[in-house]
Protein backbone atom coordinates (compact mmCIF):
# COMPACT_ATOMS: atom_id res chain seq x y z
CA UNK A 1 0.00 0.00 0.00
CA UNK A 2 1.30 3.48 -0.89
CA UNK A 3 2.48 5.68 1.99
CA UNK A 4 2.92 9.40 2.63
CA UNK A 5 6.15 10.48 4.31
CA UNK A 6 6.64 13.64 6.36
CA UNK A 7 9.79 15.06 7.87
CA UNK A 8 9.67 17.11 11.07
CA UNK A 9 12.26 19.10 12.95
CA UNK A 10 11.43 18.57 16.62
CA UNK A 11 12.64 19.38 20.12
CA UNK A 12 11.72 17.45 23.26
CA UNK A 13 12.87 16.90 26.85
CA UNK A 14 11.84 13.21 26.52
CA UNK A 15 13.57 10.37 24.71
CA UNK A 16 13.06 11.22 21.04
CA UNK A 17 11.80 7.68 20.29
CA UNK A 18 9.14 8.06 22.99
CA UNK A 19 8.01 11.54 21.83
CA UNK A 20 7.91 10.43 18.19
CA UNK A 21 5.76 7.45 19.15
CA UNK A 22 3.30 9.83 20.86
CA UNK A 23 3.14 11.89 17.66
CA UNK A 24 2.55 8.83 15.48
CA UNK A 25 -0.15 7.56 17.85
CA UNK A 26 -1.97 10.90 18.23
CA UNK A 27 -1.96 11.48 14.47
CA UNK A 28 -3.36 8.07 13.54
CA UNK A 29 -5.21 5.37 15.47
CA UNK A 30 -4.17 6.23 19.05
CA UNK A 31 -4.94 8.67 21.83
CA UNK A 32 -3.48 9.33 25.31
CA UNK A 33 -4.62 5.91 26.51
CA UNK A 34 -5.26 2.51 24.90
CA UNK A 35 -8.85 2.12 23.83
CA UNK A 36 -10.75 -1.08 23.12
CA UNK A 37 -10.78 -1.82 19.43
CA UNK A 38 -7.27 -0.58 18.70
CA UNK A 39 -6.29 -4.11 17.75
CA UNK A 40 -2.93 -5.19 16.43
CA UNK A 41 -4.59 -5.71 13.07
CA UNK A 42 -6.06 -2.19 13.01
CA UNK A 43 -2.73 -0.70 14.07
CA UNK A 44 -0.87 -2.67 11.41
CA UNK A 45 -3.08 -1.12 8.74
CA UNK A 46 -3.72 2.42 10.03
CA UNK A 47 -1.12 3.39 12.66
CA UNK A 48 1.44 5.96 11.58
CA UNK A 49 5.02 4.68 11.60
CA UNK A 50 8.14 6.41 12.83
CA UNK A 51 10.48 5.63 9.95
CA UNK A 52 13.66 7.42 10.91
CA UNK A 53 15.17 9.51 13.70
CA UNK A 54 18.29 11.62 13.40
CA UNK A 55 19.38 13.21 16.68
CA UNK A 56 20.81 16.72 16.42
CA UNK A 57 21.91 19.16 19.14
CA UNK A 58 20.95 19.34 22.83
CA UNK A 59 19.86 22.73 24.22
CA UNK A 60 19.29 24.08 27.72
CA UNK A 61 16.05 26.02 27.18
CA UNK A 62 12.78 25.01 25.51
CA UNK A 63 12.08 26.85 22.24
CA UNK A 64 8.31 27.04 22.79
CA UNK A 65 6.13 26.23 25.82
CA UNK A 66 5.67 22.51 26.57
CA UNK A 67 6.49 20.00 29.28
CA UNK A 68 9.68 20.47 31.22
CA UNK A 69 11.57 17.77 33.13
CA UNK A 70 13.86 19.01 35.94
CA UNK A 71 17.51 18.44 35.06
CA UNK A 72 16.76 17.36 31.48
CA UNK A 73 18.06 19.10 28.39
CA UNK A 74 16.06 19.46 25.20
CA UNK A 75 16.96 17.17 22.33
CA UNK A 76 16.51 18.39 18.79
CA UNK A 77 16.07 15.83 16.02
CA UNK A 78 14.81 15.16 12.53
CA UNK A 79 11.98 12.64 12.57
CA UNK A 80 10.39 10.97 9.57
CA UNK A 81 6.86 9.61 9.98
CA UNK A 82 4.70 7.79 7.42
CA UNK A 83 0.99 7.06 6.97
CA UNK A 84 -0.79 4.66 4.68
CA UNK A 85 -2.78 6.30 1.89
CA UNK A 86 -5.66 4.24 3.27
CA UNK A 87 -5.93 6.70 6.19
CA UNK A 88 -7.28 9.57 4.09
CA UNK A 89 -7.36 8.62 0.41
CA UNK A 90 -7.10 11.80 -1.66
CA UNK A 91 -8.84 14.13 0.79
CA UNK A 92 -6.42 17.06 0.91
CA UNK A 93 -7.87 18.83 3.99
CA UNK A 94 -7.72 15.60 6.03
CA UNK A 95 -4.17 15.03 4.80
CA UNK A 96 -3.30 18.50 6.13
CA UNK A 97 -5.02 17.79 9.47
CA UNK A 98 -2.86 14.68 9.68
CA UNK A 99 0.45 16.30 8.72
CA UNK A 100 -0.25 19.62 10.44
CA UNK A 101 -3.00 19.08 12.97
CA UNK A 102 -3.00 18.45 16.70
CA UNK A 103 0.63 17.38 16.63
CA UNK A 104 1.60 21.03 17.15
CA UNK A 105 -0.19 20.88 20.51
CA UNK A 106 1.49 17.77 21.89
CA UNK A 107 3.05 18.85 25.21
CA UNK A 108 5.96 16.39 24.84
CA UNK A 109 7.36 18.71 22.14
CA UNK A 110 8.99 22.05 22.84
CA UNK A 111 9.43 22.58 19.10
CA UNK A 112 7.93 21.08 15.96
CA UNK A 113 8.16 22.14 12.34
CA UNK A 114 7.01 20.34 9.19
CA UNK A 115 10.02 20.46 6.88
CA UNK A 116 8.86 18.53 3.82
CA UNK A 117 6.59 15.70 2.75
CA UNK A 118 6.31 13.21 -0.11
CA UNK A 119 3.12 11.91 -1.66
CA UNK A 120 2.86 8.78 -3.82
CA UNK A 121 2.68 8.82 -7.61
CA UNK A 122 -1.04 8.02 -7.63
CA UNK A 123 -1.68 11.64 -6.54
CA UNK A 124 -1.16 12.67 -10.14
CA UNK A 125 -4.41 10.87 -11.04
CA UNK A 126 -6.34 12.99 -8.52
CA UNK A 127 -4.69 16.43 -8.61
CA UNK A 128 -4.07 18.45 -11.74
CA UNK A 129 -1.62 20.82 -10.07
CA UNK A 130 -0.74 24.21 -11.58
CA UNK A 131 -2.20 24.45 -15.09
CA UNK A 132 -0.02 27.36 -16.27
CA UNK A 133 2.94 27.62 -13.88
CA UNK A 134 6.20 29.07 -15.19
CA UNK A 135 5.84 28.48 -18.94
CA UNK A 136 2.15 29.32 -19.12
CA UNK A 137 2.60 32.56 -17.17
CA UNK A 138 5.56 33.72 -19.26
CA UNK A 139 3.95 32.72 -22.57
CA UNK A 140 0.75 34.59 -21.68
CA UNK A 141 2.59 37.93 -21.64
CA UNK A 142 5.22 37.14 -24.28
CA UNK A 143 8.25 36.72 -22.01
CA UNK A 144 10.87 34.11 -22.77
CA UNK A 145 14.48 34.09 -21.56
CA UNK A 146 14.27 36.72 -18.82
CA UNK A 147 12.18 37.13 -15.67
CA UNK A 148 8.73 38.66 -15.89
CA UNK A 149 9.00 42.19 -14.51
CA UNK A 150 6.08 43.27 -12.37
CA UNK A 151 4.75 45.80 -9.92
CA UNK A 152 2.13 46.17 -7.22
CA UNK A 153 -0.24 49.12 -7.37
CA UNK A 154 0.70 51.57 -4.60
CA UNK A 155 -0.74 53.26 -2.64
CA UNK A 156 -2.05 49.79 -1.79
CA UNK A 157 -5.54 51.15 -1.11
CA UNK A 158 -7.21 54.47 -1.76
CA UNK A 159 -6.88 55.13 -5.49
CA UNK A 160 -9.96 55.32 -7.71
CA UNK A 161 -10.34 52.92 -10.66
CA UNK A 162 -9.57 55.76 -13.08
CA UNK A 163 -6.41 56.77 -11.20
CA UNK A 164 -5.33 53.14 -11.14
CA UNK A 165 -6.03 52.69 -14.85
CA UNK A 166 -3.97 55.80 -15.66
CA UNK A 167 -1.04 54.34 -13.73
CA UNK A 168 -1.53 51.00 -15.49
CA UNK A 169 -1.34 52.81 -18.85
CA UNK A 170 1.98 54.43 -17.92
CA UNK A 171 3.39 51.12 -16.70
CA UNK A 172 2.42 49.09 -19.74
CA UNK A 173 3.69 51.75 -22.11
CA UNK A 174 7.00 51.49 -20.23
CA UNK A 175 7.10 47.77 -21.10
CA UNK A 176 6.04 46.09 -17.85
CA UNK A 177 4.89 42.45 -18.03
CA UNK A 178 2.78 42.08 -14.91
CA UNK A 179 0.81 44.28 -12.49
CA UNK A 180 -1.20 43.30 -9.46
CA UNK A 181 -3.54 44.63 -6.83
CA UNK A 182 -2.06 44.73 -3.38
CA UNK A 183 -3.37 42.04 -1.03
CA UNK A 184 -5.10 44.82 0.94
CA UNK A 185 -7.09 45.84 -2.10
CA UNK A 186 -10.33 43.92 -2.60
CA UNK A 187 -13.26 46.24 -3.15
CA UNK A 188 -12.87 49.59 -1.41
CA UNK A 189 -15.51 52.29 -1.04
CA UNK A 190 -13.97 54.24 -3.91
CA UNK A 191 -12.77 51.33 -6.06
CA UNK A 192 -15.30 48.56 -6.49
CA UNK A 193 -13.79 45.38 -7.88
CA UNK A 194 -15.96 45.30 -11.01
CA UNK A 195 -15.34 48.98 -11.84
CA UNK A 196 -11.62 48.50 -11.44
CA UNK A 197 -11.54 45.45 -13.71
CA UNK A 198 -13.57 47.27 -16.38
CA UNK A 199 -11.31 50.29 -16.70
CA UNK A 200 -8.00 48.46 -16.26
CA UNK A 201 -8.83 45.73 -18.77
CA UNK A 202 -9.88 48.38 -21.27
CA UNK A 203 -6.36 49.85 -21.10
CA UNK A 204 -4.69 46.42 -21.23
CA UNK A 205 -6.85 45.17 -24.11
CA UNK A 206 -6.30 48.33 -26.16
CA UNK A 207 -2.55 47.97 -25.74
CA UNK A 208 -2.73 44.26 -26.62
CA UNK A 209 -4.69 44.97 -29.81
CA UNK A 210 -2.19 47.64 -30.82
CA UNK A 211 1.05 45.85 -29.96
CA UNK A 212 0.26 42.15 -29.52
CA UNK A 213 1.55 42.23 -25.92
CA UNK A 214 -1.02 41.37 -23.29
CA UNK A 215 0.15 42.51 -19.88
CA UNK A 216 -0.95 40.20 -17.07
CA UNK A 217 -2.94 41.90 -14.30
CA UNK A 218 -3.62 39.90 -11.12
CA UNK A 219 -6.93 41.21 -9.78
CA UNK A 220 -7.36 40.36 -6.11
CA UNK A 221 -10.45 38.13 -5.97
CA UNK A 222 -9.83 37.05 -2.34
CA UNK A 223 -13.29 36.69 -0.80
CA UNK A 224 -15.84 34.05 0.17
CA UNK A 225 -16.26 31.30 -2.41
CA UNK A 226 -19.38 32.51 -4.24
CA UNK A 227 -18.03 36.05 -4.42
CA UNK A 228 -14.65 34.79 -5.66
CA UNK A 229 -16.47 32.86 -8.35
CA UNK A 230 -18.37 36.00 -9.46
CA UNK A 231 -15.15 38.00 -9.52
CA UNK A 232 -13.37 35.26 -11.49
CA UNK A 233 -16.13 35.36 -14.09
CA UNK A 234 -16.00 39.14 -14.26
CA UNK A 235 -12.28 38.93 -15.12
CA UNK A 236 -13.06 36.31 -17.79
CA UNK A 237 -15.79 38.52 -19.25
CA UNK A 238 -13.27 41.35 -19.58
CA UNK A 239 -10.65 39.08 -21.17
CA UNK A 240 -8.29 39.21 -18.19
CA UNK A 241 -5.69 36.48 -17.77
CA UNK A 242 -4.99 36.28 -14.03
CA UNK A 243 -6.56 36.38 -10.57
CA UNK A 244 -4.80 36.80 -7.26
CA UNK A 245 -5.74 34.95 -4.08
CA UNK A 246 -4.41 35.47 -0.56
CA UNK A 247 -4.12 31.74 -0.06
CA UNK A 248 -3.81 31.72 3.75
CA UNK A 249 -7.02 33.77 4.00
CA UNK A 250 -9.18 31.72 1.63
CA UNK A 251 -7.76 28.35 2.69
CA UNK A 252 -7.11 25.20 0.78
CA UNK A 253 -10.61 24.28 -0.40
CA UNK A 254 -11.52 27.81 -1.47
CA UNK A 255 -8.29 28.22 -3.37
CA UNK A 256 -8.54 24.80 -5.04
CA UNK A 257 -12.11 25.43 -6.11
CA UNK A 258 -10.92 28.48 -8.04
CA UNK A 259 -7.76 26.83 -9.42
CA UNK A 260 -9.73 23.80 -10.62
CA UNK A 261 -11.48 25.94 -13.22
CA UNK A 262 -8.19 26.27 -15.07
CA UNK A 263 -8.96 29.30 -17.22
CA UNK A 264 -7.06 32.08 -15.40
CA UNK A 265 -3.52 32.00 -14.07
CA UNK A 266 -3.73 31.97 -10.25
CA UNK A 267 -1.31 34.23 -8.41
CA UNK A 268 -0.84 32.95 -4.84
CA UNK A 269 -0.04 35.64 -2.26
CA UNK A 270 1.16 34.08 0.99
CA UNK A 271 0.64 37.07 3.35
CA UNK A 272 0.55 35.65 6.88
CA UNK A 273 3.63 33.58 6.10
CA UNK A 274 5.51 34.94 9.11
CA UNK A 275 2.88 33.47 11.41
CA UNK A 276 3.50 30.03 9.90
CA UNK A 277 7.26 30.11 9.57
CA UNK A 278 9.04 32.86 11.44
CA UNK A 279 9.81 30.79 14.55
CA UNK A 280 12.62 28.33 13.75
CA UNK A 281 10.94 25.54 15.74
CA UNK A 282 7.28 26.03 14.94
CA UNK A 283 5.12 25.84 11.83
CA UNK A 284 6.12 24.82 8.33
CA UNK A 285 9.05 25.30 5.96
CA UNK A 286 8.45 26.54 2.43
CA UNK A 287 9.39 23.26 0.63
CA UNK A 288 6.41 21.63 2.36
CA UNK A 289 4.15 24.69 2.12
CA UNK A 290 4.56 25.12 -1.63
CA UNK A 291 3.67 21.44 -2.21
CA UNK A 292 0.31 21.95 -0.51
CA UNK A 293 -0.47 24.83 -2.85
CA UNK A 294 0.82 22.95 -5.88
CA UNK A 295 -1.68 20.20 -5.04
CA UNK A 296 -4.35 22.93 -4.94
CA UNK A 297 -3.18 24.19 -8.37
CA UNK A 298 -1.63 27.62 -7.62
CA UNK A 299 0.42 28.89 -10.60
CA UNK A 300 2.51 31.62 -9.01
CA UNK A 301 3.89 31.53 -5.45
CA UNK A 302 5.32 34.42 -3.43
CA UNK A 303 8.78 33.68 -2.03
CA UNK A 304 9.89 37.07 -0.60
CA UNK A 305 13.15 38.35 -2.11
CA UNK A 306 16.87 38.71 -1.53
CA UNK A 307 17.51 41.51 1.02
CA UNK A 308 13.76 41.89 1.46
CA UNK A 309 12.02 44.42 3.70
CA UNK A 310 10.87 41.64 6.05
CA UNK A 311 12.70 39.26 8.40
CA UNK A 312 13.35 36.30 6.10
CA UNK A 313 16.97 35.38 5.38
CA UNK A 314 18.43 35.23 1.87
CA UNK A 315 19.17 31.52 2.38
CA UNK A 316 15.52 30.83 3.06
CA UNK A 317 14.45 32.83 -0.02
CA UNK A 318 16.91 30.92 -2.23
CA UNK A 319 15.70 27.59 -0.82
CA UNK A 320 12.10 28.65 -1.53
CA UNK A 321 12.87 29.55 -5.16
CA UNK A 322 14.68 26.25 -5.63
CA UNK A 323 11.79 24.27 -4.19
CA UNK A 324 9.37 25.78 -6.74
CA UNK A 325 11.75 24.75 -9.53
CA UNK A 326 11.93 21.10 -8.42
CA UNK A 327 9.58 18.58 -10.03
CA UNK A 328 6.56 17.41 -8.04
CA UNK A 329 3.91 14.82 -8.61
CA UNK A 330 1.37 16.98 -10.47
CA UNK A 331 1.11 19.88 -12.91
CA UNK A 332 3.60 22.51 -13.99
CA UNK A 333 6.20 24.10 -11.74
CA UNK A 334 4.85 27.24 -10.06
CA UNK A 335 6.49 30.54 -10.98
CA UNK A 336 8.42 31.90 -7.97
CA UNK A 337 7.27 35.46 -7.23
CA UNK A 338 10.13 37.53 -5.87
CA UNK A 339 8.60 40.47 -4.01
CA UNK A 340 9.20 42.61 -0.91
CA UNK A 341 11.37 45.68 -0.91
CA UNK A 342 12.86 44.88 -4.35
CA UNK A 343 14.19 47.66 -6.60
CA UNK A 344 16.59 45.92 -8.97
CA UNK A 345 19.69 46.22 -6.82
CA UNK A 346 18.99 42.69 -5.54
CA UNK A 347 18.79 41.25 -9.07
CA UNK A 348 22.53 40.41 -9.50
CA UNK A 349 22.58 38.50 -6.21
CA UNK A 350 19.25 36.80 -7.00
CA UNK A 351 20.63 35.59 -10.32
CA UNK A 352 24.04 34.67 -8.89
CA UNK A 353 22.45 32.50 -6.22
CA UNK A 354 19.65 30.89 -8.24
CA UNK A 355 20.97 30.93 -11.83
CA UNK A 356 17.42 31.20 -13.10
CA UNK A 357 15.31 33.70 -14.99
CA UNK A 358 12.17 31.68 -14.32
CA UNK A 359 10.93 34.32 -11.90
CA UNK A 360 8.32 37.00 -11.57
CA UNK A 361 10.43 39.84 -10.18
CA UNK A 362 8.21 42.48 -8.61
CA UNK A 363 8.83 45.90 -7.18
CA UNK A 364 6.09 48.15 -5.81
CA UNK A 365 7.91 51.02 -4.13
CA UNK A 366 11.02 50.09 -6.14
CA UNK A 367 9.28 51.10 -9.40
CA UNK A 368 6.69 53.63 -8.33
CA UNK A 369 9.01 55.69 -6.10
CA UNK A 370 11.76 55.90 -8.74
CA UNK A 371 13.10 59.49 -8.68
CA UNK A 372 12.62 59.84 -12.47
CA UNK A 373 9.07 58.41 -12.42
CA UNK A 374 7.37 55.04 -12.92
CA UNK A 375 8.54 54.62 -16.53
CA UNK A 376 12.15 54.95 -15.46
CA UNK A 377 11.35 52.58 -12.58
CA UNK A 378 10.26 49.87 -15.03
CA UNK A 379 13.29 50.52 -17.23
CA UNK A 380 15.62 50.29 -14.22
CA UNK A 381 14.31 46.82 -13.40
CA UNK A 382 14.68 45.68 -17.00
CA UNK A 383 18.23 47.02 -16.99
CA UNK A 384 18.99 45.37 -13.65
CA UNK A 385 18.04 41.96 -15.02
CA UNK A 386 19.85 42.40 -18.33
CA UNK A 387 22.95 43.39 -16.37
CA UNK A 388 22.58 40.47 -13.96
CA UNK A 389 22.38 37.89 -16.73
CA UNK A 390 25.36 39.60 -18.41
CA UNK A 391 27.29 39.04 -15.18
CA UNK A 392 27.57 42.73 -14.16
CA UNK A 393 27.71 43.87 -10.54
CA UNK A 394 25.42 46.61 -9.21
CA UNK A 395 28.27 49.12 -9.58
CA UNK A 396 29.04 48.06 -13.17
CA UNK A 397 25.35 48.15 -14.12
CA UNK A 398 25.00 51.65 -12.64
CA UNK A 399 27.81 52.90 -14.86
CA UNK A 400 26.03 51.58 -17.93
CA UNK A 401 22.37 52.46 -17.24
CA UNK A 402 21.26 55.94 -16.03
CA UNK A 403 17.80 54.82 -14.78
CA UNK A 404 19.34 51.99 -12.79
CA UNK A 405 21.99 54.39 -11.47
CA UNK A 406 19.21 56.64 -10.15
CA UNK A 407 17.67 53.61 -8.38
CA UNK A 408 20.99 52.82 -6.72
CA UNK A 409 21.20 56.39 -5.47
CA UNK A 410 17.65 56.34 -4.13
CA UNK A 411 17.26 52.82 -2.72
CA UNK A 412 20.64 51.38 -1.72
CA UNK A 413 21.27 51.40 2.02
Ligand SMILES: O=C(O)[C@H](O)COP(=O)(O)O
Pocket residue numbers: 152154182183309339340341342362363364365366
Ligand atom coordinates in the same frame (compact mmCIF):
# COMPACT_ATOMS: atom_id res chain seq x y z
O1 LIG B 1 2.27 42.53 -2.18
C1 LIG B 1 3.50 42.66 -2.27
O2 LIG B 1 4.18 41.82 -2.89
C2 LIG B 1 4.14 43.80 -1.54
O3 LIG B 1 3.20 44.78 -1.35
C3 LIG B 1 5.45 44.31 -2.12
O4 LIG B 1 5.57 45.71 -2.11
P1 LIG B 1 6.99 46.46 -2.23
O5 LIG B 1 7.63 46.02 -3.50
O6 LIG B 1 6.67 47.94 -2.22
O7 LIG B 1 7.78 46.02 -1.04
Ligand SMILES: [Mg+2]
Pocket residue numbers: 152182183184
Ligand atom coordinates in the same frame (compact mmCIF):
# COMPACT_ATOMS: atom_id res chain seq x y z
MG1 LIG C 1 1.51 43.77 -0.66
